Amino acid sequence: MPIRKVMKANEAAAWAAKLAKPKVIAAFPITPSTLVPEKISEFVADGELDAEFIKVESEHSAISACVGASAAGVRTFTATASQGLALMHEILFIAAGMRLPIVIAVGNRALSAPINIWNDWQDTISERDTGWLQFYAENNQEALDLILIAFKVAEDERVLLPAMVGFDAFILTHTVEPVEIPDQELVDEFLGEYVPKHAYLDPSKPITQGTLAFPAHYMEARYTVWEANEAAKKVIDEAFAEFEKRFGRRYQKIEEYKTDDAEIIFVTMGSLAGTVKEYVDMLREKGVKVGVAKLTVYRPFPTEEVRELAKKAKVLALLEKNVTFSVGGALFQDFSRALINEKEKPVIVDFILGLGGRDVTFKDLDEALGIAQKALAGEEFDEVNWIGLRKEIL
Amino acid sequence: MAESPFKAEIERVQKEYSEKMTVGAIATIPGSSVVNKTGSWRVFMPEFNRDKCVRCYLCYIYCPEPAIYLDEENYPVFDYDYCKGCGICANECPVDAITMVREVK
Ligand code: SF4
Ligand code: SF4
Numbered sequence: 001m002p003i004r005k006v007m008k009a010n011e012a013a014a015w016a017a018k019l020a021k022p023k024v025i026a027a028f029p030i031t032p033s034t035l036v037p038e039k040i041s042e043f044v045a046d047g048e049l050d051a052e053f054i055k056v057e058s059e060h061s062a063i064s065a066c067v068g069a070s071a072a073g074v075r076t077f078t079a080t081a082s083q084g085l086a087l088m089h090e091i092l093f094i095a096a097g098m099r100l101p102i103v104i105a106v107g108n109r110a111l112s113a114p115i116n117i118w119n120d121w122q123d124t125i126s127e128r129d130t131g132w133l134q135f136y137a138e139n140n141q142e143a144l145d146l147i148l149i150a151f152k153v154a155e156d157e158r159v160l161l162p163a164m165v166g167f168d169a170f171i172l173t174h175t176v177e178p179v180e181i182p183d184q185e186l187v188d189e190f191l192g193e194y195v196p197k198h199a200y201l202d203p204s205k206p207i208t209q210g211t212l213a214f215p216a217h218y219m220e221a222r223y224t225v226w227e228a229n230e231a232a233k234k235v236i237d238e239a240f241a242e243f244e245k246r247f248g249r250r251y252q253k254i255e256e257y258k259t260d261d262a263e264i265i266f267v268t269m270g271s272l273a274g275t276v277k278e279y280v281d282m283l284r285e286k287g288v289k290v291g292v293a294k295l296t297v298y299r300p301f302p303t304e305e306v307r308e309l310a311k312k313a314k315v316l317a318l319l320e321k322n323v324t325f326s327v328g329g330a331l332f333q334d335f336s337r338a339l340i341n342e343k344e345k346p347v348i349v350d351f352i353l354g355l356g357g358r359d360v361t362f363k364d365l366d367e368a369l370g371i372a373q374k375a376l377a378g379e380e381f382d383e384v385n386w387i388g389l390r391k392e393i394l
Numbered sequence: 395m396a397e398s399p400f401k402a403e404i405e406r407v408q409k410e411y412s413e414k415m416t417v418g419a420i421a422t423i424p425g426s427s428v429v430n431k432t433g434s435w436r437v438f439m440p441e442f443n444r445d446k447c448v449r450c451y452l453c454y455i456y457c458p459e460p461a462i463y464l465d466e467e468n469y470p471v472f473d474y475d476y477c478k479g480c481g482i483c484a485n486e487c488p489v490d491a492i493t494m495v496r497e498v499k
Contacts, residue, residue, distance in 0.1 A: 097418070097419070098418045098419075098420075099417050099418035100418070160417060160418070197417075198416070198417040198418055198420055199418060199420065206423070207420050207421060207422050207423070208420065208421035208422075208423070208427070209418065209420050209421075211419050211420065211421045211427070212427055212430060213419055214430075217415065217419065220415045221415060221419040224415055224417070224419075
């Protein structure tokens with residue numbers, strides 16, 4: 001029987017790691033994800049998880065140790081956030097290029113300067129071009145489930161790419177919710193043991209990993225990462241379906257809520273989706289035709305699903321906790337790209353909000369809705385809008 | 395300089411790579427980078443004076459490549475296929491048996 005426990009997303013991530021039985025966990029504590037390795041080290045110390053817990057002196061070392069362990073052929077896990085993930089940046093490319101299915105739990109946090117430990121998505125969004133798969137959790141249960149799914153997809157022979165699972169700083173990392181911990185046997189069946197086919201240490205069959213590639217080979221190597229990302233789309237759908245069959249919880253790359261007859265669809269990720277669903281419920285009572293689309297998977301970018309979604313709405317209102325300078329939010333770029341060659345396409349309005357832990361209130365969403373309604377009515381509107389900005393102090 | 399003992403094997407694998415990229419660009423034989431002659435980036439090269447050398451092996455130990463071998467009489471031999479001309483050997487040599495000179499090709 002699965003047990004239900006009240007826990008923070010950080011603990012849920014640690015539980016997911018425990019259930020996945022990685023052989024090596026290397027981690028450096030960073031707010032707000034510190035509790036993840038803390039809890040894992042407890043599991044290891046108490047003999048509940050048979051793994052090597054490597055204490056390192058920085059996140060660069062943490063991910064480097066993970067690359068080493070994964071290259072040696074074992075399931076590997078780490079957790080980080082914000083500057084910690086940024087410090088891993090260099091090695092993130094290496095992990096993807098070497099096709100090592102490492103999984104990172106990321107407590108999504110703003111980047112300095114100024115120093116800010118609260119939530120936005122700038123950390124993971126900034127790593128969108130590393131080749132890593134990216135999942136975003138709406139709540140603590142999703143944090144646990146998506147980590148298991150991330151392992152499943154990452155280790156699939158058709159993919160073999162590392163994956164990161166983001167869950168919002170403090171909103172999830174430090175907030176308790178009931179979380180169902182699935183049975184170990186079922187997780188074992190779902191994940192199976194990681195049997196490396198390409199990257200492993202075997203003295204009788206020596207190989208060189210992390211090789212040098214001259215111009216004659218580098219481009220092809222990069223293309224295989226591209227191909228693996230594309231292949232991941234199908235594998236993710238399969239993993240979601242299998243997860244639902246075994247554990248009863250359904251995931252989709254884009255989860256839609258009240259979108260069928262919606263004129264305006266809010267698009268968002270992570271915990272903000274929960275807030276926006278509430279907001280949409282309230283608007284629906286007033287007869288306003290709005291819906292929500294939540295991206296559970298951001299990389300690989302669900303282009304096909306976005307095109308399907310776009311057919312349903314007149315306006316897509318993107319709610320983003322990140323900034324891509326000169327563009328707006330990263331989603332704005334991705335959505336524009338996905339729809340640019342479509343014959344019929346909705347108007348896309350971009351909203352930047354909730355940076356650095358700024359609360360996103362219904363008042364903020366009203367402001368966004370107002371602009372989206374202008375766009376719907378064919379009036380002039382700004383493509384990029386900063387919502388909840390305290391203009392009086394600028 | 396003696397040829398890499400892996401030369402034939404390396405050439406076989408290189409040919410294989412040209413035909414098919416491996417997952418994660420793995421090289422299925424060790425030491426395959428031996429064929430990547432990295433000495434071509436050099437500007438200065440170590441010039442060795444055998445008469446001064448006291449065979450302390452500091453150069454041999456410190457060479458980061460390592461591009462220094464020892465001959466039958468245990469004198470250092472510089473492998474210019476891989477020596478990057480960093481000058482560490484010349485700096486470490488206690489008797490100035492190594493001088494860095496501009497390489498003229
Ligand atoms: S110059 Fe540098 S690379 Fe060349 S032999 Fe001396 S220490 Fe080695
Ligand atoms: S460091 Fe100088 S003396 Fe010592 S072995 Fe090298 S060349 Fe000879």
